[in-house]
Amino acid sequence: MVEMKKRTLDEVKALSREDAVELIRQAGVVGAGGGGFPTYFKYLKPMPRLVVNCTESEPGYWADKLIHREHMGEFMELYEAMRAVFGIERIVMGVHYKDEEWFEPYKENANGLYDVALIPNKYSMGEEKTLIKNIFEKDMWVPRRIEMPDGSKRPGIPPDAGHVVNNSETLFNIYRALFLGKPVASKVMQVFGPGLKLSMYRAPLGASATELLEMSGVDLDSEAGKLSVIDGGPYLNEMGIESLGEGDAFVRRTTNGFLVIPKGIASKEFADIKTDLPEDGIVSLVDKVSGVNVPLGGRFLKPAEPLVSEGDEVEFGQKIGEPVDEGFSIGAWSSATGTVTGIKDEVVAIDCGEKTAGKAEAEAEAEAAR
Known part of the structure; x- marks a missing residue:
């Protein structure tokens, strides 16, 4: 090979x-x-x-x-x-x-x-x-x-x-x-919405939408039940989280944005949304989230054969799925450094331990100060 x-x-x-x-x-x-x-x-x-x-x-x-x-x-x-x-x-x-x-x-x-x-x-x-x-x-x-x-x-x-x-x-x-020689283990995408300053990220595949929203300044407690999270933009999208606080969504290989809008309002109502070029450019969140759920397949794809088991320690960019010969299939790679906590429904869950959003914010502040 x-x-x-x-x-x-x-x-x-x-x-x-x-x-x-x-x-x-x-x-x-x-x-x-x-x-x-x-x-x-x-x-x-x-x-x-x-x-x-x-x-x-x-x-x-x-x-x-x-x-x-x-x-x-x-x-x-x-x-x-x-x-x-x-x-x-x-x-x-x-x-x-x-x-x-x-x-x-x-x-x-x-x-x-x-x-x-x-x-x-x-x-x-x-x-x-x-x-x-x-x-x-x-x-x-x-x-x-x-x-x-x-x-x-x-x-x-x-x-x-x-x-x-x-x-x-x-x-x-x-x-x-x-x-x-780098695989696809992250996605360039944005978090945006009416009244929410746009944040642009290189987000790990399988990162939590609610965690990204919190990093972007959304108060999850006060906004619970009031907002929906759309995977996509005003026109081309899928429902991510119908009611914030009930369930979650995750960054996929096709996720271009999480559009945060009032619950119950059609996304096309925000077709005239204006956003500013993010001052910080594309901010990497690699190894700065608390965990990921990495898909082995998706949409057109036959799931890759898992190369890891529950309890294994993995690093960002490590191969965790081998393509199968049947149909369309691609390699799957770890999008975080941590411990495999389960493989279920063609998804590999990885716990990143202390790498929480709070620690990521502290690291970002320290970097800015330097």
Whole structure:
């Protein structure tokens, strides 16, 4: 099996397509924009064009734009590597007109490596076909239907027109896997809502929503029973916690935000929410939460085979699940340092002991003072 380790640009470019695909699979990369489709599958058959979905249409979101601003050099290295490894002929970054200034450095440094295409600001719920339609000529659009050998028809998908589409964080996770040897054990996401200052985190997978809310300034006692927590944004989302204080939700590979709103009000009522760019940027909460519940599978995925047992001590970034051969399956990795307290319903629970939110806040204050 190809090794998860640090690699230079030349070393990544020298990878075979098969080895690169396996690294992406083992690292646990899925569609981070919310779809959750296993990314390795998209690269089993090379496509001539890579479309980078930089639109981040959901109201109030900042994560993808921040990732691009903080890691432009890494994206440019990745684009060069993707051309070499997967034979990609053209890379196009789809950017909303309203974000043109934000992506100006990319336009100035393209040098033929990629293109930046400006598209209308219209919200399209991350729809890949709409993005492609706004970038390319009609002969490159995704066909509405594809006729199968047995005479049946299925909806067209981007590969039918020669495209592979990834959102920004998904591609950054590919970079981390190929160049740094790092798996997906955390998620860049935000906690926000009306009257709540936006906090942006690199949160461990399986971290508690209520713990993140408390870190973000929500008074759990006084707000219990009054708030709902939405996993997502105003438009594209799932219910996280219907009534704060009753049950919990956890950071998933597809969690882009926890939207905190008054209980009983539809999330779309907050479609005009405005948020400010977080002054602290993306704050890491790795090993700063009290515990995690790490999924071995999810949505499209067959659960990985557990590699740990109850009572085992694990470290952040340790492999705890091996992909199975049946269906779509990816590697699972510990998102915290602590003790495995149970494996149930395809979830590995890890207790982090003294690493509580209170201690994390104290560490953050001490770091700021230094």
